[in-house]
Amino acid sequence: VVVQRGDYKVPSYQISEIALDLRLDPENTEVSACLHFQCTATAPVTELHLDGESLELLSLQRDGRTLAEHEYRLTDAGLVLLNPPESFVLESRVRIHPAANSTLSGLYHAGGQFLTQCEAEGFRRITYTLDRPDCLARFTVTLHAPQKNCPVLLANGNCMATGDEEDGWHWARWEDPYPKPAYLFAMVAGDLAVVRDQYRTASGRDVVLEIYVAERDTGACVQAMDSLKRAMHWDEEVYGREYDLDRYMIVATDSFNMGAMENKGLNIFNAKYVLASPETATDNDYQGIESVIAHEYFHNWTGNRVTLRDWFQLSLKEGLTVFRDQEFSADQNSRGVQRIDDVRRLRAAQFPEDAGPLAHPVRPDAYSEINNFYTATVYEKGAELVRMIHTLLGKAQFRQGMDLYFQRHDGQAVTIEDFVAAMEDANQRDLSGFRRWYGQAGTPILRATGSYDPARHSYTLTLRQETPATPGQPVKEPVPIPVRMALLNTQGQRVPLNGTDRESILLLEQTEQSWTFDNLPDPVIPSLLRGFSAPVRLESPLDDDARSFLASHDDDPFNRWESIQDLAVKALLATVADASLASLPSALRHAVAATLGDAQIDPAFRAELLSLPSEDYIGEQMPVIAVEAVHHARDSLMRTIGMQFVPEWMGLYHDLAATYQRDGLSIGRRRLRNLALSYLIAGDHEGHEGMALYARQQYAQADNMTDRLAAFQLLVQHRHHDAEDILLDFYRRWHEYPLLIDKWFAIQAATPRPETLRQVEHLLVHPAFDWRVPNRVRAVLGGFAANPTVFHAADGSGYAFYAEQLRRLDDLNPQTAARLATPLSRWQRYDAPRQQAMGEALKMLAGKPKLSRDLAEVIQRSHPNK
Ligand code: ARG
Numbered sequence: 048v049v050v051q052r053g054d055y056k057v058p059s060y061q062i063s064e065i066a067l068d069l070r071l072d073p074e075n076t077e078v079s080a081c082l083h084f085q086c087t088a089t090a091p092v093t094e095l096h097l098d099g100e101s102l103e104l105l106s107l108q109r110d111g112r113t114l115a116e117h118e119y120r121l122t123d124a125g126l127v128l129l130n131p132p133e134s135f136v137l138e139s140r141v142r143i144h145p146a147a148n149s150t151l152s153g154l155y156h157a158g159g160q161f162l163t164q165c166e167a168e169g170f171r172r173i174t175y176t177l178d179r180p181d182c183l184a185r186f187t188v189t190l191h192a193p194q195k196n197c198p199v200l201l202a203n204g205n206c207m208a209t210g211d212e213e214d215g216w217h218w219a220r221w222e223d224p225y226p227k228p229a230y231l232f233a234m235v236a237g238d239l240a241v242v243r244d245q246y247r248t249a250s251g252r253d254v255v256l257e258i259y260v261a262e263r264d265t266g267a268c269v270q271a272m273d274s275l276k277r278a279m280h281w282d283e284e285v286y287g288r289e290y291d292l293d294r295y296m297i298v299a300t301d302s303f304n305m306g307a308m309e310n311k312g313l314n315i316f317n318a319k320y321v322l323a324s325p326e327t328a329t330d331n332d333y334q335g336i337e338s339v340i341a342h343e344y345f346h347n348w349t350g351n352r353v354t355l356r357d358w359f360q361l362s363l364k365e366g367l368t369v370f371r372d373q374e375f376s377a378d379q380n381s382r383g384v385q386r387i388d389d390v391r392r393l394r395a396a397q398f399p400e401d402a403g404p405l406a407h408p409v410r411p412d413a414y415s416e417i418n419n420f421y422t423a424t425v426y427e428k429g430a431e432l433v434r435m436i437h438t439l440l441g442k443a444q445f446r447q448g449m450d451l452y453f454q455r456h457d458g459q460a461v462t463i464e465d466f467v468a469a470m471e472d473a474n475q476r477d478l479s480g481f482r483r484w485y486g487q488a489g490t491p492i493l494r495a496t497g498s499y500d501p502a503r504h505s506y507t508l509t510l511r512q513e514t515p516a517t518p519g520q521p522v523k524e525p526v527p528i529p530v531r532m533a534l535l536n537t538q539g540q541r542v543p544l545n546g547t548d549r550e551s552i553l554l555l556e557q558t559e560q561s562w563t564f565d566n567l568p569d570p571v572i573p574s575l576l577r578g579f580s581a582p583v584r585l586e587s588p589l590d591d592d593a594r595s596f597l598a599s600h601d602d603d604p605f606n607r608w609e610s611i612q613d614l615a616v617k618a619l620l621a622t623v624a625d626a627s628l629a630s631l632p633s634a635l636r637h638a639v640a641a642t643l644g645d646a647q648i649d650p651a652f653r654a655e656l657l658s659l660p661s662e663d664y665i666g667e668q669m670p671v672i673a674v675e676a677v678h679h680a681r682d683s684l685m686r687t688i689g690m691q692f693v694p695e696w697m698g699l700y701h702d703l704a705a706t707y708q709r710d711g712l713s714i715g716r717r718r719l720r721n722l723a724l725s726y727l728i729a730g731d732h733e734g735h736e737g738m739a740l741y742a743r744q745q746y747a748q749a750d751n752m753t754d755r756l757a758a759f760q761l762l763v764q765h766r767h768h769d770a771e772d773i774l775l776d777f778y779r780r781w782h783e784y785p786l787l788i789d790k791w792f793a794i795q796a797a798t799p800r801p802e803t804l805r806q807v808e809h810l811l812v813h814p815a816f817d818w819r820v821p822n823r824v825r826a827v828l829g830g831f832a833a834n835p836t837v838f839h840a841a842d843g844s845g846y847a848f849y850a851e852q853l854r855r856l857d858d859l860n861p862q863t864a865a866r867l868a869t870p871l872s873r874w875q876r877y878d879a880p881r882q883q884a885m886g887e888a889l890k891m892l893a894g895k896p897k898l899s900r901d902l903a904e905v906i907q908r909s910h911p912n913k
Pocket residue numbers: 164166167304305307308309342343365418421862
């Protein structure tokens with residue numbers, strides 16, 4: 048069944064109260080539910096459909112009386128109440144099987160704990176209900192479990208009472224005072240230790256902060272707790288939003304389908320985004336924790352207090368909350384580096400999605416399985432749309448729009464349209480054209496041309512836009528594109544633009560528009576799309592010299608980085624086309640030399656400037672991705688830059704050595720130093736292993752995981768003669784740390800070497816591999832799909848192997864299988880033999896018995912003919 052956005056109907060009943068009572072047993076859990084229904088329709092309702100999935104109905108009563116057979120009907124999707132009264136209390140008892148629930152949706156038992164994941168439609172796997180985000184109910188939850196296995200019993204809101212019962216069981220009752228949709232319900236039961244802290248809100252309320260983890264991990268919650276407090280403070284400062292319960296709980300688990308979940312007052316997190324210590328987590332891991340903790344916290348207002356009318360509005364909470372967490376991170380760290388990382392992520396995941404068969408608008412029009420729409424488009428492109436509104440209105444006006452949005456819609460389930468309307472109404476602005484961004488898929492191409500007129504002392508800039516067709520949307524309209532820009536003189540200074548401003552935002556609303564800037568006595572170089580002010584592909588008018596100039600002079604960090612990236616891409620594409628051209632073009636060499644020579648540049652930013660574009664990004668720039676040629680071209684450019692600047696890299700490597708510290712400057716210095724090491728190793732002469740010695744030493748002696756893992760990865764990927772020993776050593780040291788063993792699996796699976804496929808086969812039968820733990824599966828299969836040469840092997844062996852594994856995974860965890868299947872959707876980007884092989888892999892999957900709805904939809908949309 049396909050759900051259409053246009054088919055939305057207000058529910059005919061609301062549920063004011065839900066009381067749940069769960070007797071928790073891994074094999075057989077009994078759920079008693081008591082729901083208060085009230086009719087909201089004007090016409091009488093003959094059938095009321097309740098959602099329910101994988102439930103075994105034990106008893107069903109309405110207003111205290113067991114329902115007769117003619118009063119209800121069980122279906123595949125749930126339960127239908129026939130001719131229900133206007134208001135009634137429904138009591139149901141069902142049996143479910145948490146330990147057998149390998150989907151990790153609904154209530155499941157994993158790693159000795161009971162956990163829930165109800166977004167998007169997991170609550171219907173716990174009880175019969177109206178499982179839709181526009182039904183908000185007050186929840187009371189009573190949990191019963193054996194005291195021994197489950198000393199900790201948690202649910203949303205406030206703990207009202209606890210007690211003991213017979214046979215060593217105990218119970219706890221929780222009440223959430225805020226009405227909420229079922230997708231925000233959560234409960235946890237298990238043997239967990241807790242780390243406590245507190246936070247006083249701006250208005251002086253004390254909030255208890257709790258992070259629940261395994262006993263041995265209590266020392267690894269510092270970054271999570273600290274990030275939480277900083278996020279709480281930031282939301283007060285920047286948006287005037289305070290936390291609204293007495294207690295904020297976070298639970299970490301190794302068994303989770305996604306990153307984390309914003310359940311009201313009881314967030315459940317993938318342990319990856321909670322646990323960190325210098326010995327076990329890298330600087331990137333720390334960064335990930337900061338942003339995901341903040342993201343889930345920010346959902347309390349953008350998502351929970353104001354929630355969604357229906358799932359087509361998903362980006363209303365996700366795009367907005369990603370924008371908020373990006374801005375938080377930009378304020379905590381370096382804004383320029385943060386923006387570069389955000390754009391890199393957008394381009395790596397969202398641009399390819401937008402250019403392929405799975406392209407969909409930020410506000411989709413149809414879905415068959417909503418879990419397939421937790422995408423880079425809904426999240427990252429959605430955040431870019433919010434950012435453009437922020438850019439168009441300005442900071443203070445954006446805040447006014449947010450204030451009005453909260454004021455109007457607190458406690459409601461609303462739409463993207465409501466959000467845009469609040470932004471308009473708070474500022475008397477018209478965003479009608481802007482709404483097209485939400486409905487139109489595809490990445491606009493922005494073509495810029497410019498010319499300086501020496502006679503009239505003016506510069507004319509012409510911008511043109513065009514959006515390629517996407518599935519189901521053959522014709523595209525122009526969208527309003529804010530282009531932040533400046534003009535630089537030959538000294539690299541910004542010149543005034545028809546007035547006093549030295550930076551301006553041009554709004555391209557038509558297909559083509561031109562702007563002329565006067566009073567320019569000398570030629571200028573345009574700096575366009577500063578800060579990446581719109582999610583478009585810019586085709587820039589600059590030649591190599593101008594790019595090289597911007598690479599060392601542009602004061603916009605994003606554009607400075609972009610200029611050097613563009614030079615690198617151009618050099619790489621030339622080598623891809625003709626390997627004999629492998630060299631370092633002078634414009635790029637100058638830019639690299641200038642960056643290496645400028646010790647004033649912040650080290651984290653310097654590392655960004657000196658990092659080559661990924662193979663994926665290079666491939667994206669080609670009509671047909673030349674898998675091997677791209678791989679070799681990038682390797683060879685790494686080697687050339689490594690060899691040509693040995694003293695500089697060596698100098699950085701030695702000068703930046705330092706004992707471990709966690710401040711921003713130290714993080715940047717580590718990043719730059721490890722980049723230097725990777726160039727030194729790449730630049731080593733064939734057969735000569737001088738630099739590997741450095742890596743080996745660094746691996747053995749590092750006082751932190753960032754440095755240790757960087758060295759480990761280089762040694763494994765370059766397959767130095769003792770790589771085997773190092774793999775064993777790493778495993779032996781860290782086998783008790785699942786997050787590190789995930790890295791151990793992933794790095795091996797991603798190693799671009801001929802023997803990797805065989806090794807990955809071994810990894811899948813390694814004792815530490817577990818099909819039921821998504822982090823582990825993603826490490827191996829996700830790592831493999833990111834392996835440029837082995838996954839995309841010309842003979843199709845990588846695809847066939849991969850599809851076999853997805854086939855197996857689909858029986859256990861359809862959500863994760865469907866997500867991992869998306870790389871196969873890119874088949875059109877490859878040469879004919881690969882297209883053929885990817886098509887066969889998809890076809891094989893399409894024929895699988897008991898194919899899940901999740902995977903079926905991805906296959907169907909990827910390749911409608913298979
Ligand atoms: N709302 C969560 C977040 O982004 C994501 C949960 C998605 N879960 C799922 N099963 N689709 O913060």
